[in-house]
Amino acid sequence: QQQVKQSPQSLIVQKGGISIINCAYENTAFDYFPWYQQFPGKGPALLIAIRPDVSEKKEGRFTISFNKSAKQFSLHIMDSQPGDSATYFCAASISGATNKLIFGTGTLLAVQP
């Protein structure tokens, strides 16, 4: 059972365009939603994260939008650049003693010059 569903599986965007990746979750106990970025041959690295007490968080060209009632959150990449080409994973966890992350299946983003 996939607790965090991510779409699309792959995405092609022109340079300067907006990239949008969506995630949905089932468990209402999740209270931390990070996005990780992974370049080929590297480990994932934290990009941006949000808690459910806010509906939006922006860091530079990257924005997370969070809809608690719909149990959905999304990553928006504004002015997409070729250097943004990577695999993006959404994730969710429950605060507590374990710090376990449940990941989505990933989105391969290609930004064409």
Place this chain on the structure above:
Amino acid sequence: NAGVTQTPKFQVLKTGQSMTLQCAQDMNHEYMSWYRQDPGMGLRLIHYSVGAGITDQGEVPNGYNVSRSTTEDFPLRLLSAAPSQTSVYFCASSPRGQTSYNEQFFGPGTRLTVL
């Protein structure tokens, strides 16, 4: 700081062989985890540890053992490798805080092929 290091980077095993994937971190993090990454499956948690001497199972623990004798090291053991364990394995660590809002730092991964 070297961060999270993993060895080896690549490994080929035959079915039934055993091996240990090494993971070490120099950030004095209490939490450490092992994930496997497969195409279309994302990252799935194998085992995790909340401190030295404490380990627990994740989503896909079968076929893997772990131990945590020190804060720095968290090895993953495959006792009898199977082709289904062909994957890229990532180790991660994070500091302990008041909540789970703590960044996990990932190692560079080990690409394992089981023939």
